[in-house]
Each structure stands twice: as C-alpha cells, then as structure tokens.
Amino acid sequence: TGGRHPRIPWSALSGENGLKTARRPRTSAALADRHSELVKNFTKTLDPKNSTSSLLKFFARKVSKILMNSMLKLSAVLVATTVSLNAAEITGKVTLKGTPPPAAPIPALAADPNCAKVAVGEAKSRVYVVGANGALANTVVSIKKGLEGKTFTPPEAKVEIDQAGCMYYPYVSAVMVGQKFDVKNSDPFMHNVNATPKLNKGFNFAQATKGQVNEKVFDKPELGVRFACNVHPWMIAYVNVMENPFFVVTDDKGTFSIKGDIPDGKYTLEAYHQKAGALTQEIEIKGGKATTDFAFDVK
16 A cells, blocks of 8 residues: 555454554543643642642741751851850969968877778868969959849859868869759768858758768859868868859969850959958950969968
8 A cells, every 4th residue: 555554443452352452542632631630730739728738748848947957057157156256264373472371280080980091191271272382272263243234054064072081172162153063972971061151041961871962052152151060070161152154263283264255355353262361353355365363461
C-alpha cells in the first residue's frame, strides 16, 4: 500500500481478541475533564481556608524553622557583642604597712584528743596573713558604688566552707546576696556551725558525721558574718555577703582581679579586712581596664 502500514481495527487490540497490548486513547473531552480536575485539586491545596492542606502546612513549617534559626543566630550575635563591649577587669594589690603581731599558736587544738589526730601542722591564729613585701591576704575587694539601680543574678557556683583538722577553711570568704553556699564537715567527729549575723538570719546546727554538707544562703548584704564551732571555740571564720557579683578575696600575694560585665565609667572600690578595717578608692574604667592599690595600717 505504498509503504504505509495498514489500519488495524481497535477491536483487534482490545480484550475482545484476547490481546492486551494497547489501550484506547482518551478523547479530547476526557483529557480536558482530567486536566480541569487536576487544576481544581491543586488550587484547592493553595486555598488558605483549607486548614487540612498538607502543602500549606509544609510551607508554614519551613518558614517557621527559617525564621527561628535566623532569630537565634541574631540573638547570639547581640549577646556576644554586648558582652565584648562591657567586659572589664579591675586589678591591683593590697598591702599592710608596718609589722603585725605574729600569728599565735592554738594550744587547745593540740590538747584536744580528737583534733590532735586530724590536725595538719601547727594551728595558728589568722588575724593577719601577710606575704612577701607586706602582701595582705583575706581582704575582700568589691565595687561599692557606681552600680546603683542595677540588678544582678547570683552566681550559680557555690562557695564551700569546710571544717577540716578542727579549723575552718577558708578563714575569709565572700558570697553574693542570694548565692547558695555549702558548709561541710571533713572531720570524723561532730562540729556545730553557729553563724551570728547582725542583719541576716542566723543559724546553729550540728554536723555529726564526716562528709555532712548543709546548704545555706543569706538575703541581705553584710560584712564579716562570724561562724564559730562551740565544741571547739578556737574555730572561727568570716563570710562576707556582697550586693553584686564584682568582688574577690585576696590570697597571700595580695593581688586582686575583678572581671565582669562592667561598663566604662567611675566607681568606688572598697577593700575590707576583718581586723584592719575598710578603705575606698575612686576608680575609672576606661577601655575595660582600671587599676588601683590599697595599703592598710596595722591595728
């Protein structure tokens, strides 16, 4: 037939002759109806009123996730920028002018049969602990003025006051108002902890077993809160309760470093020693740095 394939009737390709190799194509009207149905269903998924639309929910989740990630990144940048702008350090040294009385031995400790077994070296008084070149330990240095109207969260880290070898360690410590601290008994016999503040609520409790720890907190600023053990009356320690977190207790080198979120500006710095008293210095933080020294007279 001139190279053209002969026409094959549809019936020959249908199930009528047992063959299933082809399907009768849809008419133009059927295809138009199918296309209209697809468009209608897709349009329906985009309708905001359709709360069950999975497509709409998918887009909402994606957009929400992108916005949340962006906000978290922005917050992190803002926090880091704020900290870096306000990070400051105040440094200096505390010294004692003159010669203090020598530390006195505590013969009662050695005479106590229990304490003599756990004592570490010869126990002595710690009224003045002085290092090389008059460096004065156990001095609380803090920002006294310049932070009025500001509020601060107490540090989460706890200070530990330990009873070991029938002595309190440390002899002088400092906490912020609202900061929790632990009182511990490291000796294998009983001590009692008798705190006698003037502004805060005092307490007196026994610690009968080795390793016992009691958590405490003070809610008002107060310097020199006295801790004592009535079972062993030479056992004395002092806890200082500060208004803000910018404070430090000097060691036998007498140096101090106060770090934190402190804006540039003028402040009053105080150094407080349980025996020598209190001194103040006016300082100005510039570029996040300030330095000053304190020199106490022997009293």
